[in-house]
Amino acid sequence: MASQLRLRSALALVTGAGSGIGRAVSARLAREGAAVAACDLDEAAARDTVRLLGGPAREEGAPGGKHAAFQADVSQAAAARRLLEQVQACFSRPPSVVVSCAGITRDEFLLQMSENDWDKVLAVNLKGIFLITQAAAQALVSSGCHGSIINISSIVGKVGNIGQTNYAASKAGVIGLTQTAARELGRHGIRCNSVLPGFITTPMTQKMPQKVQDKVTGIIPMGHMGDPEDVADVVAFLASGDSGYITGTSVEVTGGLFM
Numbered sequence: 605m606a607s608q609l610r611l612r613s614a615l616a617l618v619t620g621a622g623s624g625i626g627r628a629v630s631a632r633l634a635r636e637g638a639a640v641a642a643c644d645l646d647e648a649a650a651r652d653t654v655r656l657l658g659g660p661a662r663e664e665g666a667p668g669g670k671h672a673a674f675q676a677d678v679s680q681a682a683a684a685r686r687l688l689e690q691v692q693a694c695f696s697r698p699p700s701v702v703v704s705c706a707g708i709t710r711d712e713f714l715l716q717m718s719e720n721d722w723d724k725v726l727a728v729n730l731k732g733i734f735l736i737t738q739a740a741a742q743a744l745v746s747s748g749c750h751g752s753i754i755n756i757s758s759i760v761g762k763v764g765n766i767g768q769t770n771y772a773a774s775k776a777g778v779i780g781l782t783q784t785a786a787r788e789l790g791r792h793g794i795r796c797n798s799v800l801p802g803f804i805t806t807p808m809t810q811k812m813p814q815k816v817q818d819k820v821t822g823i824i825p826m827g828h829m830g831d832p833e834d835v836a837d838v839v840a841f842l843a844s845g846d847s848g849y850i851t852g853t854s855v856e857v858t859g860g861l862f863m
């Protein structure tokens with residue numbers, strides 16, 4: 605999709621910005637004119653993303669450059685709160701676009717899954733989105749600003765997937781959380797939507813054995829896995845005024861898988 609400059613005055617906070625979908629989202633929002641606060645657990649990866657965005661990078665807390673990198677573990681309440689404080693201190697305003705891409709997998713069949721693998725995936729994928737959505741919404745409401753919150757769920761949250769009870773439950777939770785946030789925050793001018801990617805070529809899916817990747821590709825109506833940019837296109841739409849009357853929805857980006 606050709607880039608427009610629909611986000612010229614926006615500040616976008618992207619979590620999981622150091623890789624895959626989060627990096628592509630950061631690049632797309634920056635191309636649309638947004639200043640990007642790129643956050644990742646892996647600080648070096650977040651910095652690499654900022655370098656890729658072009659334009660001068662701004663040091664945390666210093667005036668100047670357009671984009672900045674931040675390190676945070678989104679599953680920790682204090683870290684999520686601190687992240688929003690740091691972003692506001694750095695850019696002198698709360699982010700008007702918030703995209704939660706941070707996510708992990710710890711796959712195992714239900715019969716063997718450990719409590720630790722269950723807890724870890726739920727902590728990052730679901731609690732992390734709760735913490736970031738809450739902290740961002742509090743910042744927006746207290747400053748009287750409107751915003752668009754976009755949470756990356758997964759088609760697996762709708763249909764399940766063998767070996768992913770923890771992941772599927774976390775992603776189903778993201779859909780319910782986002783719908784509820786949309787109901788509560790609409791009157792504050794804050795829209796909340798989720799995106800449900802199918803199988804997208806990123807480091808996360810490259811961990812899947814080739815045999816599984818081939819099998820998945822075989823059942824995708826469009827015949828190939830998606831690119832991170834396919835998801836970024838939809839995020840940019842949901843971030844922009846072009847989706848101004850859309851809230852509480854989930855948009856599938858799956859190449860027709862499980863339609």
Ligand SMILES: NC(=O)c1ccc[n+]([C@@H]2O[C@H](COP(=O)([O-])OP(=O)(O)OC[C@H]3O[C@@H](n4cnc5c(N)ncnc54)[C@H](O)[C@@H]3O)[C@@H](O)[C@H]2O)c1
Nearest residue numbers: 620622623624625645677678706707758801803804806808
């Ligand atoms: N790739 C796919 O096919 C696919 C499909 C559906 C949904 N998704 C979802 O899209 C999102 C991005 O996935 P991806 O494929 O780009 O994965 P990825 O592994 O390439 O990137 C995930 C990023 O999240 C960061 N991260 C992990 N834990 C974190 C934490 N606690 N705090 C902050 N950052 C953390 C990682 O460091 C990494 O940079 C995830 O939520 C994933 O579940 C991916």
